[in-house]
Amino acid sequence: MRKPLMRIPYTEPFSHPTVIPSTAKTLQGAISALCTFLSAPSPSGLPESTVILSGAGLSVASGLADYRGVNGTYRVNKTYRPIYYHEFLASHEARKRYWARSYLGWTTLHKAQPNTSHYAVRDLGGLGLVSGVITQNVDSFHTRAHPHIKTLELHGYLRSTVCTSCWNEFPRDTFQDELARLNPVWAAFLQEAVASGALNTEDPREKRARGIRMNPDGDVDVPDAPYSTFRYPACPTCLADPPPLADGARSVVTVDRDGAWSSESNAGILKPAVVMFGESINARVKQAAEEAIDGAGKLLVLATSLATYSAWRLAKRAMDRGMPIGVVNLGGVRGEDVFFSHLDPQQPGNQGVRVDMSTEALLPAVVETLRESGLRETDHLPGTAVPIGSGEVAVFKDMLS
Numbered sequence: 001m002r003k004p005l006m007r008i009p010y011t012e013p014f015s016h017p018t019v020i021p022s023t024a025k026t027l028q029g030a031i032s033a034l035c036t037f038l039s040a041p042s043p044s045g046l047p048e049s050t051v052i053l054s055g056a057g058l059s060v061a062s063g064l065a066d067y068r069g070v071n072g073t074y075r076v077n078k079t080y081r082p083i084y085y086h087e088f089l090a091s092h093e094a095r096k097r098y099w100a101r102s103y104l105g106w107t108t109l110h111k112a113q114p115n116t117s118h119y120a121v122r123d124l125g126g127l128g129l130v131s132g133v134i135t136q137n138v139d140s141f142h143t144r145a146h147p148h149i150k151t152l153e154l155h156g157y158l159r160s161t162v163c164t165s166c167w168n169e170f171p172r173d174t175f176q177d178e179l180a181r182l183n184p185v186w187a188a189f190l191q192e193a194v195a196s197g198a199l200n201t202e203d204p205r206e207k208r209a210r211g212i213r214m215n216p217d218g219d220v221d222v223p224d225a226p227y228s229t230f231r232y233p234a235c236p237t238c239l240a241d242p243p244p245l246a247d248g249a250r251s252v253v254t255v256d257r258d259g260a261w262s263s264e265s266n267a268g269i270l271k272p273a274v275v276m277f278g279e280s281i282n283a284r285v286k287q288a289a290e291e292a293i294d295g296a297g298k299l300l301v302l303a304t305s306l307a308t309y310s311a312w313r314l315a316k317r318a319m320d321r322g323m324p325i326g327v328v329n330l331g332g333v334r335g336e337d338v339f340f341s342h343l344d345p346q347q348p349g350n351q352g353v354r355v356d357m358s359t360e361a362l363l364p365a366v367v368e369t370l371r372e373s374g375l376r377e378t379d380h381l382p383g384t385a386v387p388i389g390s391g392e393v394a395v396f397k398d399m400l401s
């Protein structure tokens with residue numbers, strides 16, 4: 001198999017940030033600076049709203065690993081390497097391994113809940129301060145915590161599978177049931193692991209001690225597991241009606257007697273509805289993300305090091321539009337100096353904020369302080385200024401219900 005040309009960006013931590021304003025080194029100072037940032041008027045000519053750009057750090061308090069945090073996947077598991085899109089497409093064996101790990105990880109991911117940070121974002125929306133969210137996370141916590149705030153999932157979502165031939169989407173839940181039916185020995189192993197509590201612990205060190213590694217993509221690493229025995233279903237649409245291939249010939253989609261995808265097939269392969277490494281972001285999603293930035297007057301970056309170029313370029317776009325930028329992230333952020341180089345050193349947060357803390361205690365305190373200052377929940381839904389993929393929010397709600 002061809003070696004991937006793409007490297008995982010920045011698996012080493014970034015250098016420590018300069019906190020802005022300097023008073024934001026304490027929790028109280030950080031709360032004050034963020035309240036100033038959120039309630040200050042936008043620079044003239046820009047909409048009076050803030051768009052949020054979030055990342056994996058936001059879900060750490062929900063029990064998921066992040067990538068570059070203290071217990072992040074790249075720090076703790078040095079050999080971790082996510083699957084690349086071209087490998088997934090090309091290799092039946094790679095797909096068996098992927099789906100086996102995903103099968104084991106789904107139970108934990110599915111049981112995990114949004115945390116105080118997601119609900120604080122909901123409350124900031126309710127106070128009329130946040131008009132939209134762009135997230136790199138694939139865990140659906142934003143859409144569950146605040147279905148009324150427009151949310152764009154830049155890197156897709158694990159709650160669905162999508163066919164790589166016909167691009168129809170299917171719920172991950174029913175796919176999980178199919179995986180259990182096709183892999184009874186694995187289903188028994190999973191039951192045992194769940195019963196022993198090995199998958200329930202939120203402590204990544206304890207999980208590793210029990211021989212299990214949970215990664216942010218919702219997969220679980222079980223060393224030496226017999227992945228090649230794993231079976232996965234074919235796309236039901238393509239199975240019923242094999243689609244034409246690129247050359248116009250009819251594809252072949254066959255299954256074994258139990259309904260598992262057969263290696264004689266050349267279509268009907270389901271993948272998670274997330275953007276895999278080496279896969280491009282859908283042009284429509286990319287455009288909607290740019291429109292979300294352009295439709296706001298300020299950008300608040302939460303719990304991401306912006307190591308992924310698709311996220312970093314959105315922050316750069318905000319800066320180029322003259323939008324004040326706030327960054328709350330524990331640890332350094334890619335190229336962050338450029339976001340703050342032009343600020344007046346005396347400004348209290350209205351021009352920009354950089355806080356070196358995690359979000360879960362900070363954001364609820366910000367909401368509380370804003371309420372104490374007299375801000376009230378608005379009657380109307382926030383976000384009219386941010387046109388993110390019309391109709392998508394309702395679809396998310398249906399899929400999650």
Ligand SMILES: [Zn+2]
Nearest residue numbers: 163166235238
């Ligand atoms: Zn299909």
